Amino acid sequence: MLIKRIGYYLVGLSLGSVAVYFFWQKKQATFDYGMDARTLKSIRIKERLFSEDARNAMHKFDIDTLKINTILYTGDVNFGKSKPRQEPCAEYYITGTKELEKVSLLVKRCETSATIEKIIVD
Numbered sequence: 001m002l003i004k005r006i007g008y009y010l011v012g013l014s015l016g017s018v019a020v021y022f023f024w025q026k027k028q029a030t031f032d033y034g035m036d037a038r039t040l041k042s043i044r045i046k047e048r049l050f051s052e053d054a055r056n057a058m059h060k061f062d063i064d065t066l067k068i069n070t071i072l073y074t075g076d077v078n079f080g081k082s083k084p085r086q087e088p089c090a091e092y093y094i095t096g097t098k099e100l101e102k103v104s105l106l107v108k109r110c111e112t113s114a115t116i117e118k119i120i121v122d
Contacts, residue, residue, distance in 0.1 A: 036077045046114040057119035071096040
């Protein structure tokens with residue numbers, strides 16, 4: 001009797017989990033609860049501007065906006081090098097991951113825009 005109940009529970013849990021997974025996938029829902037995820041999302045949704053220094057680095061190191069987007073989706077925010085409480089615009093130091101781990105961005109996040117100030121390639 002107990003084994004039957006556990007079996008029914010596991011089958012229902014599995015089917016419910018699969019249904020919820022596909023439902024959320026169609027809605028493209030994101031769960032940005034970590035500090036890195038919230039910070040990166042707040043930068044991504046603002047108007048993105050590039051400083052002259054950043055544009056020069058993009059040309060010099062052959063970095064396009066697709067690579068910048070990848071860093072802004074999968075990068076790590078180094079809060080030790082960042083100044084999140086700086087007024088009027090917070091400054092964040094973001095490091096790429098995997099094949100872009102040698103690329104770092106210095107981003108100023110203001111109320112309406114996010115300016116990529118520097119692109120650093122180690």
